[in-house]
Amino acid sequence: MNPQPEGEAEVVTLEFPELTxxxxxxxxxxxxxxxxxxxxxxxxxxxxxxxxxxxxxxxxxxxxxxxxxxxxxxxxxxxxxxxxxxxxxxxxxxxxxxxxxxxxxxxxxxxxxxxxxxxxxxxxxxxxxxxxxxxxxxxxxxxxxxxxxxxxxxxxxxxxxxxxxxxxxxxxxxxxxxxxxxxxxxxxxxxxxxxxxxxxxxxLHPAMEFRCFVKDGELIAISQRHAEYYEFLAELKDDIEEWIWNFFENEVQENFESQNYVFDVYVNKRTKKVWVLDFNPFHSITEPILFEWAEILTAKEALPLRLITSEADPLIRTSQPxxxxxxxxxxxxxxxxxxxxxxxxxxxxxxxxx
Known part of the structure; x- marks a missing residue:
């Protein structure tokens, strides 16, 4: 095996579940x-x-x-x-x-x-x-x-x-x-x-849109949908995570047939109701937003809800989507x-x- 050249980043190939x-x-x-x-x-x-x-x-x-x-x-x-x-x-x-x-x-x-x-x-x-x-x-x-x-x-x-x-x-x-x-x-x-x-x-308030990643039938990650800083989200983080988890377990998990998929939701913070906006393939063609796909694919347990935590957060996109x-x-x-x-x-x- 040839050694990795010094200073050259190793290329990691992501292995997604087969997409049909x-x-x-x-x-x-x-x-x-x-x-x-x-x-x-x-x-x-x-x-x-x-x-x-x-x-x-x-x-x-x-x-x-x-x-x-x-x-x-x-x-x-x-x-x-x-x-x-x-x-x-x-x-x-x-x-x-x-x-x-x-x-x-x-x-x-x-x-x-x-x-x-x-x-x-x-x-x-x-x-x-x-x-x-x-x-x-x-x-x-x-x-x-x-x-x-x-x-x-x-x-x-x-x-x-x-x-x-x-x-x-x-x-x-x-x-x-x-x-x-x-x-x-x-x-x-x-x-x-x-x-x-x-x-x-x-x-709809963009701060209340979230992307959810399901791997092997289990909710593995939730990301803020828009990479912008909203100060009020920090105090709602635990509640939002609970509302989305409850919605997934009660309404989505047994009703969507695939084992690997991504779905977007909107959370009404006043009524605490979660709304489905869309379903997407569990694949690189779907944006992981604040995560990297490598994190999601290798996660052994559910990752914490990921939010933009400040106006200086490096996760904020610097280019227009x-x-x-x-x-x-x-x-x-x-x-x-x-x-x-x-x-x-x-x-x-x-x-x-x-």
Whole structure:
């Protein structure tokens, strides 16, 4: 064996549990949502997405393509409400959901109308995602610098500008041991259908979002979701850890089928209720946030909840997240003389002319 050269760091290969297509599919929104419907945000799903719309998302220039498909509507409870499950169900049953009258075999304009209908139904604002990913890498292009959408145009602009969306469409199974590679930019979802998920927009406090890591069926680590300092979290640390652990043991552990996975939650500190936001693969494609994957993979027992402890905490990210994804292909190909405002204005104009 050759000795390690002096001053040269040893390269450590991380060994993750095998990742299969079935495990990825379990993290797809419509796979887990029915089981956690009472513990997540109110949502509507357009499924399946028209093939033409999928091509639109993958195309370089097309902004408006007709298609067809059915729509599926799913309900969830308001995470900021003090209503009981029964009260929420009774109130929901009493509402007249005008969206239900929409017909099948939609064209692209009807897809736009369905999105508008859902936005109205969900009190005027939503945030979008596909089966797995939200276009958070494209939030920089929206007027609010968030994923908040109040019109179909907002939804289309975010989805069209996101590399994460392209990953969902073309590379969802890329790291799976049972994946069969396909040509570049060819949709590869396989047995699953593409779906557009529209979730009701809430002004959730980012300090109360947490990422939870489950290894071999046991909760092994919890991390603050956003790497920023929030002074009040220190005094809530023990309570937050207890609330999340109780939620995992009572609601998640026996209901999510995989043994290795990651899930994101929001904690309402007033009601002490924990809300599921998403499920992700237990793999390097999922960000470990304040941990290193090596810590999680080698841990023999549960690690303490990890928080940013001060404004000088070295765990605070010094670079903008997703900075390598900040420019869609159309913008890269444009002359640098055209500003971001011009790009957004041009996109809006083309959209309105359709």
């Amino acid at each position: 297509k079935e495990q990825i599919i379990r993290c797809s929104f419509s796979s887990w949502y029915p089981k956690f419907i009472r513990h997540t945000l109110k949502t509507r799903v357009i499924k399946p997405l028209p093939e033409g719309f999928v091509k639109y998302l993958l195309s370089d220039g097309a902004l408006y393509i007709p298609g067809g498909g059915d729509i599926t509507y799913l309900d969830g409870e308001d995470p900021l409400s003090d209503y009981s499950d029964e009260e929420a169900d009774q109130e929901e049953d009493s509402k007249n959901d005008d969206c239900s009258v929409l017909e099948n075999d939609i064209s692209f304009p009807l897809l736009e109308e369905r999105i508008r209908c859902i936005i109205d139904y969900l009190d005027g604002a939503v945030f979008p995602k596909l089966n797995w990913s939200s276009p958070k890498d494209a939030a920089w292009i929206s007027a609010s610098r968030t994923l908040k959408c109040t019109s179909p145009y907002d939804v289309f602009l975010l989805l069209k500008s996101s590399d994460f969306v392209v990953h969902d469409l073309c590379h969802a199974f890329e790291h799976c041991v049972d994946n069969e590679p396909k040509p570049e930019h060819e949709p590869s979802l396989g047995p699953e259908e593409y779906e557009l998920v529209l979730r009701k927009w809430y002004n 997703h900075s390598h994804n900040r420019y869609p292909q159309e913008m890269v190909e444009m002359s640098f003389e055209q500003s971001l405002a011009d790009f957004a204005e041009s996109f809006q104009k083309q959209f309105e002319e359709q």
